[in-house]
Amino acid sequence: MPVIRIAAAEVHEMHGSRFTPLVRPAAGSAELCIWRLEISPATEGVAHKVLREEAFVLLDGALTLTIDGEAADLVPGDAAVAPAGSTIRLDNSADHPAVVMVTAPVGFSGELADGTRISPPWVN
Template sequence: MPVIRSSDAVTHEIHGARFVSYATPLAGSKELCAWRGEIPPRTKAPAHTVTREEIFHLLIGELVITLDGRTDRVLAGDTVIINPGSTLAVENPTDRTAISWVTTSIGLEAELADGTRIVPPWAN
């Protein structure tokens, strides 16, 4: 039984946020990836279009999420379903770090508005 201890999780940082990776192919996962996101206060991540479905669950805090042009305030306990091809922007307008849990299938990529493609190691 693969058990990923918190001390074994791998941390990545991009656009001011931290992604603490638990389930990846390197950790033994065959189909899914999962990570904890840490979005610091007053952080606004750039909009990006995803290639795979993501399930985004907010554990702690409050965020403003824009998905395909629709903006919603998301509170701890809320879940956002992000379909493939959707464009997502995440903002933490508060003074406290927001913590999320995200699950997707292996192979997720994201494209920024300028055409830059990101292959996040926490989802591949």
């Protein structure tokens, strides 16, 4: 049985957040990616377009998720889905980190406002 140990996972940092990949092709997955996202306190996220569907479950803290201009405050246990092609932003205005479990299909990528395409290393 393949087990991915979070203690052994490579951590990536970007835009005031820490991405810890768990399930992804490098760990043996053919279809799914799951990563732990920790958003630092008082962080305004960077708006970006997701080119494949992406789902979020808030595990700890508080988070404002904006999808195509519509913002929603999430509390632990809340979940949300960003459709493919939508523009999203995750903000943490609290004074402690927000911890989110995120999933997307293999091949997931995004696009910044300036058109820069990102294929995040935590989904490869």
